[in-house]
Amino acid sequence: MDQVSPGEEPRKTELLLGLRSLGLTMRRAQKGRIATRIALTRRHISVESTLYPITIRILQPPIPSVETHNLIMAASLPLSSSSSTTICSSIFNQIPNSIQPFIHPINFSSKSQQHRVCLGLRSGSSCRSTPIRAVISEVPNQNQKYAKIGAGSTGPISSAQLLESVEFAAKTGAEVVMEAVNKPRNISYKGLTDLVTDTDKMSEAAILSVVRKNFPDHLILGEEGGVIGDSSSDYLWCIDPLDGTTNFAHGYPSFAVSVGVLFRGKPAAAAVVEFVGGAMCWNTRTFSAVAGGGAFCNGQKIHVSQTDNxxxxxxxxxxxxxxxxxxxxxxxxxxxxxxxxxxxxxxxxxxxxxxxxxxxxxxxxxxxxxxxxxxxxxxxxxxxxxxxxxxxxxxxxxxxxxxxxxxxxxxxxxxxxxxxxxxxxxxxxxxxxxxxxxxxxxxxxx
Known part of the structure; x- marks a missing residue:
């Protein structure tokens, strides 16, 4: 990020909270109390809030372990000495705001007037970055283990780890789709009416990168790339990097990124990131499930209807x-x-x-x-x-x-x-x- 030269007027852009390109989230436990406007300069972000002012300073130089799509910052929060406030740590990133960041609550003691936060980490953690993870659903039966799968194996995998990995893979693909959703499409045809876009291929490549990095011995079946990996593996990842490509190509709001993992042929974990809204106001919601653990939408448990007619x-x-x-x-x-x-x-x-x-x-x-x-x-x-x-x-x-x-x-x-x-x-x-x-x-x- 450019330095501001002495005497140079900072370039300022005002952005409404919730703009997808920003993704800054400031919330308090009390529902509805949220920052209303953000002013962005080259070095600082100021947030006008009904609760308190906040200035976020961009750290220089960038921390080496930061993923390329993240910007790590420190926040100075003036707090009242007479009260204790609970807020959520903020993450400023270029991931769409609709793909919610993984946010840890941080308690600020009334003994200190300011608190420096390394964003994206638990309070008190060492100041290093971790990849952004979207909201992680409640996961029952976390002690369930899937078996080890042979020589060179990544080893036993808990249902919680498998679900987290599937959600992260799906949301990684969704980032690619969100980046492209309002841009012109480069469309080709697999058949007379069967479309494929560059976004299909880019989304699948992003998902494959996540899977192969974390589970190099797992078998993968992708819509665009076919079969990849060791067919003797017990795990099979079934990837649809853009389900509903024709809808996507027309900007019609019914498409998704879908990732499911089979264990010995039976579904074990799943995540579907659905795109909702429409042109210039796209958003997402994430459905997820692990075998024996229930189904969730954006972390809230869901159930089928009871209509019997x-x-x-x-x-x-x-x-x-x-x-x-x-x-x-x-x-x-x-x-x-x-x-x-x-x-x-x-x-x-x-x-x-x-x-x-x-x-x-x-x-x-x-x-x-x-x-x-x-x-x-x-x-x-x-x-x-x-x-x-x-x-x-x-x-x-x-x-x-x-x-x-x-x-x-x-x-x-x-x-x-x-x-x-x-x-x-x-x-x-x-x-x-x-x-x-x-x-x-x-x-x-x-």
Missing amino acids: VERALLVTGFGYEHDDPWATNMTLFKEFTDISRGVRRLGAAAVDMCHVALGIVEAYWEYRLKPWDMAAGVLIVEEAGGAVSRMDGGKFTVFDRSLLVSNGVLHSKLLERIGPATEELKGKGIDFSLWYKPDDYNTEL
């Missing part, structure tokens, strides 16, 4: 790129369920659709011919939110299957009464619904 249900489906018999059958199902429910939506992002079932804002979602990276994260989030998952013929589901029905559980059998026979008719016509793909030598317990 199809006539009161809102449903979601998806259509593949091939306009063949399964596509025609699904069009028929779409029409039938539109007539007997409160409506059927087609949003165009499988991971988002499943997270909406888990959140309880829709009751069910079905689709033919999905891929493992489409489903690995979403199905676990639905199951941990109390929902049901099966193939569209009612059979037991795996992420390598080619049809999927997820629901709030209460309506599952009622939906299968129509979806099941339609799927059996397709099988009778010779449509193959056997396992779509499983990496060679990948060990599963399916």
Whole structure:
């Protein structure tokens, strides 16, 4: 960052709190009491607050261990000698404000008038930087261990560590997408209507970097990059770096970054970062789950709806790129369920659709011919939110299957009464619904 020369008028820009390019968060425990305006110069940031003034000085030189996207600063906070104030440490960074930083509460004693904070660390820690991590969900069953996986292994992994790693990987990809969301797209085509953008590739590269750095012996299946790594690993990361690429390309708010991890073929941990809002006001929310630990949205536990009548249900489906018999059958199902429910939506992002079932804002979602990276994260989030998952013929589901029905559980059998026979008719016509793909030598317990 440039030095301000003697006599030079500092360049000042006023920024409203919440602007995505800023990401400075100042809060007090009392709800609603937050800083209202920020003035930024080359050397200082001043915050006008209903609570207290604050000046944040940018440290020079930068700390060597700082990630390139972080700026580390010290904050001098004048405090009243007659009271003790609890605030949250602030992190100034270039990560979108919608991807919330990992913030530790810090208690300031009334004995001191000022307190210097090395931002991003716990109070009292040594002054060094750690990578920014987004909000970490509550994680029950933290003592659960996944087994060691062979020579050169990264060793046993707790469910808490696995979930944290999956969330961090997904949010790393989401940073790339957020950076690009309001910029022109460089679009190419994998098929007549199947798009891929540079952002898909950049997001996947960012996620791969995180996974391979932390788990070099794990197997990875990415939408853009295919299979990478050791197929003898018990762990398989299924990565969709930009689920809903067509929506992204048009600026339509239904797309996400989806990362799911399988352990011996079964979903173990998942994170989906959904983009919401719209042009010039994008935001995100993060869905996450670990096997046996519940499902969460932005750290708050979620549950499927309790609607038990199809006539009161809102449903979601998806259509593949091939306009063949399964596509025609699904069009028929779409029409039938539109007539007997409160409506059927087609949003165009499988991971988002499943997270909406888990959140309880829709009751069910079905689709033919999905891929493992489409489903690995979403199905676990639905199951941990109390929902049901099966193939569209009612059979037991795996992420390598080619049809999927997820629901709030209460309506599952009622939906299968129509979806099941339609799927059996397709099988009778010779449509193959056997396992779509499983990496060679990948060990599963399916």
